[in-house]
Amino acid sequence: MEEHAADPSHPRYRSLLMRHRLEIAAEKGMLADSALIAHGRGEAYDYLLDEKTSSSAHVATQVALGALVNAQHPVLSVNGNVVALAGDEMLLLAAKLDCPLEVNIFYRTPERMQALLSDLHERKTRLGIDAEILGAEPDATIPGLKGPRAKCESKGILQADVILVPLEDGDRCEALVAMGKTVIVIDLNPLSRSARRGSITIVDELTRCLENMLSMDRTQLPSLESYDHNQTLQDALNTIVDGMRNKFSDGKE
Numbered sequence: 001m002e003e004h005a006a007d008p009s010h011p012r013y014r015s016l017l018m019r020h021r022l023e024i025a026a027e028k029g030m031l032a033d034s035a036l037i038a039h040g041r042g043e044a045y046d047y048l049l050d051e052k053t054s055s056s057a058h059v060a061t062q063v064a065l066g067a068l069v070n071a072q073h074p075v076l077s078v079n080g081n082v083v084a085l086a087g088d089e090m091l092l093l094a095a096k097l098d099c100p101l102e103v104n105i106f107y108r109t110p111e112r113m114q115a116l117l118s119d120l121h122e123r124k125t126r127l128g129i130d131a132e133i134l135g136a137e138p139d140a141t142i143p144g145l146k147g148p149r150a151k152c153e154s155k156g157i158l159q160a161d162v163i164l165v166p167l168e169d170g171d172r173c174e175a176l177v178a179m180g181k182t183v184i185v186i187d188l189n190p191l192s193r194s195a196r197r198g199s200i201t202i203v204d205e206l207t208r209c210l211e212n213m214l215s216m217d218r219t220q221l222p223s224l225e226s227y228d229h230n231q232t233l234q235d236a237l238n239t240i241v242d243g244m245r246n247k248f249s250d251g252k253e
């Protein structure tokens with residue numbers, strides 16, 4: 001079992017567990033070659049955020065959940081890293097929202113698509129939940145994007161009005177926004193193009209954010225109108241800067 005990969009009492013248990021999940025996914029051929037580099041960049045930002053969900057990220061998560069709950073056609077988009085790290089949580093969220101989950105990857109190959117779709121179907125059976133998994137039969141393209149990464153399903157990403165795209169690449173994020181969709185980004189880097197271009201950005205670690213989302217009270221969610229995008233990104237930068245300053249002034253390690 002993956003949970004045996006490290007001792008739970010180890011101070012870096014969660015980080016080790018996430019790395020182990022990626023190692024397993026890499027062995028199964030699910031990941032892009034650059035997946036571990038992307039993860040390392042995320043880890044560096046998470047370290048600076050003290051590996052905690054900030055109050056601003058918590059509010060952004062609530063706003064995002066509200067947008068998904070109130071959407072006509074919500075869709076959850078997943079790539080290799082997302083399935084590896086949080087395949088179960090994404091499926092549970094899709095079941096809870098009664099919306100499809102679509103595999104949509106940047107470095108698209110038939111082998112990777114197959115590996116990701118089979119992994120998700122295995123997870124779905126194990127969890128015993130009802131969630132529609134799309135991506136196997138792309139019949140549409142995202143306008144403005146070239147190459148295989150533009151492929152999507154008309155009943156999924158193409159028709160979505162609100163779309164959750166964790167760890168999204170900047171081009172695709174911009175293309176989805178240009179289609180008029182409400183694009184929810186989860187990204188630990190508040191300066192990334194996706195974080196800046198998304199409609200709602202949650203600067204938090206993917207698995208922490210999804211655990212929060214899954215446990216939130218859906219009747220008490222703030223409205224999209226109350227969300228201030230630039231302030232949310234600024235809050236994340238302030239959290240990083242203040243955290244570093246306090247660490248030095250407290251003499252903490």
Ligand code: PTJ
Nearest residue numbers: 032035038041042079080105106107167187188189205206
């Ligand atoms: O599976 P594919 O082919 O779609 O490829 C997926 C990756 C992630 C490899 C691809 O989209 C990529 O290269 O992404 P980038 O451009 O490196 O961006 C990844 C972003 O996600 C960076 O800004 C990281 O800081 C952030 N990130 C990495 N891990 C996490 C994260 N954000 C939240 N939670 C994480 N666990």
